[in-house]
Amino acid sequence: MKIVILDGHALNPGDISWAGFEALGEVVLYDRTANDPAEIIARIWDAQVALSNKVPITEEILAGCPNLEYVGVMATGFNQIDLAACAKHQVTVTNIPAYGSEAVAQFTFALLLEITSQVALHNASVKQGDWQRCPDFTYFVKPLMELQGKTIGMIGYGAIAKEVAEIAHAFKMKVIYWNHRKKAPQAPWASQVSLAELYQKADVVSLHVPLFPETEKMIDQAALDQMKTGAILLNTSRGPLLEEAAVAEALHSGKLAACGLDVVAQEPILADNPLLIAPNCWLTPHIAWAAVETRARLMGIGVENLARYLEGQPQNVVK
Template identity: 50%
Template sequence: MTKIVLLDGYALNNDLDWPQLNQLGDCTFYDRTNVDDKSEILHRIDNAEIVITHKTPLDDDIISHASNLKYIGIMGTGYDVVDIDSAHKHQITVTNIPTYASEAVAQFTFSLLLEVTGQVGRHNQLVHENKWSQVPDFTFWDKPLFELQGKTLGLIGYGHIAQKVAKIAHAFAMNVIFYNHHPKPNAEEWATQVSLDELLAQSDVISLHVIQTPDTINIINKSTISKMKRHVIILNTARGKLINEVDMADALNHQRVYALATDVVQKEPIKVDNPLLTAQNCIITPHIAWAPLETRARLLDITINNLKSYLSGKPVNVV
């Protein structure tokens, strides 16, 4: 029977079940695997033909020593967790899940933006701390509030998620521009493709929607920030390594950037010395844009279907 190993299922399966996976082979489930311990990873995938991973890295060293490995299923859209070149070299099929979370991440992107511009959470907290009851007026606020109408949203990357974010922005009467590595000739007439420098210069809000590659790591840094409008708002629901965190913290603390709202950081879980934790006007959520129950159920279903397709000899979503 085919040996299947799931390396890190807790974030997905703590409230979902995997009965269909049990029907496809001899399954071993792990809630968590130490991502920094190669010996543990190698021990757990020893003799496995099929490995399913969420965030446990499979680099060239690990792949080279996994002699029976034939298939890697990535439970997510980004595939930087796997050395794809090494997998191809060893004739291992790798699949991902391209669009399972598009709706959820687009929704969360705007949740972050609305929190920055509307400060709902902050003022709810202040009311519960009895700050409202102590003022003489019927209203009060302690941070600026902003309308989105007429503001320019710049999207770096224009894949499935960014396109959904663009539609939400259009409904808010925002101007939408985007930068994409390849031309997007079929973009909506109200969304304008521009160069990266044009996007940096024109945007009131910049939202990141590119995968992590050598070209996109630290794409937001001291140099690119210097090309932006003062008091720009930056959103990141993609990958933490897209932002140089030291440069960003400095820009926030010197009011060069008005606010950062991010669901991801370079090292996750976040380290206590991350400079963003003490930066001004910085909202950080713990990588939850993908996590609604409906989204995770969809992810589970597609993970199973990817594996079924591979076992039937007709793999889909191949990286």
């Protein structure tokens, strides 16, 4: 069996092993593959298995790859896969759900704690000599914020949001959430509210919804207008959830106190993205999922998905 990994570098730049897949067949590894049907077809036309993180698999590609029978998405999101075309060509598609809930929740709070405690700013200040020259035993460059008693509002209430809620509760924050359908709270300290009420009450708004047509650009001018002045916005979900120009303007005007964003609408980020020059905007390059332990877990689930498929007992099949 020929297994082609189309874009392996993001998952494994060299610090974890492909041995699990190598035990299942002949592995051909590409660090990156262009979003070009001709290049994709040239690489997988004779393969039975294609593994993709972000490389698209479309009707055109499937028509040129008659041997392909399995597409393993090496991530949770599968927007890049034409599921109807895969069904037509009898190609099984699997993904890897819930491999990194704890890691993404941890990173969500890393962004929030950086915004509220300004660790990097003060570390840089000390190292450039400001503390040595200070007449007092202490000083602060920017005001710091205590989280206790603040309200965090989570948009979406899946596995990651529930992990964030647990951490927020440990910081003695009030926890509210909105979900598109009714969900039982995990504890008496979390309560479901309307989206309008969440915007009105939350000191911190954290996004945890998938990207669908109805959620694209949901954080637009109308949503921002409903939020508290001075709220903090966090996004470790999907970049296109934001109307980025509106969010940048809200940072410039002070409507938003700060943003912590691990994702943007187009990745890699474009040089003219307005968030790059917006004040109090922390940007990281889509790394909430990327702890070495998390990527190793993802790899292991990907291997198990393919092994189970070969055994005739597929799991995590996307339909």
